[in-house]
Amino acid sequence: MSYTYSVFKDETKLDISYVPARLIHRERELRLLEEFFSFIFKTPGKMTQRVIIAGAVGTGKTALAQRFGIDIMKKAEEHNLRFRYIHVNCREYRGSLFLILHHVVSAFHPNFPRRGFSSEEMLRILMQILDEQDVHVILTLDEFESLVERDGSEAVYKLTRLQETRLGMPQRLSMIFIVRSLKPLESLDPSSRSTLQSNIICLDAYTQEQLVDILNDRVKLAFKPFTVMEETVNLIAELASSEGGNARLAIELLWRAGKYADAEGFNIVTPECARKAASSIYVLAKKSDLAYLGLHEKLFLLGVARLFKESDRAYATLSELERAYMIVCEEYGETPHSHTQLWKYLQNLAAQGILKAKVSSQGQRGRKTLISLLGIPAEELDKTITQLLGRK
């Protein structure tokens, strides 16, 4: 039996569907959500609630709602309350209110037929089921924009004004709407809009430091001890931060970097693995763009590529890169350009998304500029630039 070493301990902890037990940097929002729905235990059946969670891609909207759902189900069980949390991604059901409601009804009656009903009838049937089973539900409509886009104000109105047609009956259906932005809701008519926008939780993009915390938490859960370099985590956080503070992307990059380490037979996940992972997901720098760089920009970049290729580091100072550039110039028989000129090259390469320069405050004597290579593996960059320069 052959045994292949893996840096992973449990890679399912990096899966998109994994809901972490602790939502790092979303604790406040989770508490707020719990507060909004605390009435479920205090006065069940007496009221319902509608909450909007808004935030860009990868800001933890779905994880927040799902963590809340798992926690509240557990609490309901402790309180002997008949309660269900149902999470539906509207896009999966092409934004159709009917299909979404059918999915919800199917949570209670798995073989419920699809044909022959309108969405109003499906809504009535859902309420009949909730009444008969004496159950309370929080229904989360994830990617709610797709429902708004497809079925518009009427669908939203039907959902949100439901309780008004059930006067004197227990209130059973609360809702959480997840949207990337509040903008699509502006297309709704005023009455539908007014029923929605009461409680809004806005999730800001994660900062680079927050992404580092999230990644470190996942590293502990998913990787064997000491297999992921701190610099790898920092580089991934930087990459994801430059893509709008996207934690989902950060976690995917971490997983891919681990996969590259396994494929190469490394027992450690290096920054180069992270660069390979990034270049497999999205193209930060096109190879064709490299061809248009000036000779000394290419030489400088070749120095950068070689330094990172040989050192397993994510960051280097400008003086280190300058030394690497000088060696390359010597190899190619070129007179090195001045430090000021190199600074300009650095700015240009950063503007093109090939390199990233940040000022470090950790230096003992003043501040240092730390440069990282984004999105292109150093090995690939070395090969491409060498080809473009024509081997001497």
Add this chain to the structure above:
Amino acid sequence: MTFSEDKMAIEEILGSRSRLRILKLLYMLGELNLSGIARRIKVSYREVKKHIQILETAGLVTYKRFGRIKLYRLNESSSKVKAIEALIDAWEES
């Protein structure tokens, strides 16, 4: 011919291949409407309706109405249903 629960002989009920298949299907899937049963056992809607009526009269199936449709399920309070379930289990296990 009328069907009443105590008058129906076991061979009358279980002697039909379609009725046995319906009972087995409901045991496996929990509940279904008439069209769902017809589609799965590849028998016409009319046939299924006839068999379901017999099973209902015999007290073996029950239903819940949702708007225009009925979802049929085995009548779990019937001792005969429990015996049929045990029979299916024994048959499937062997």
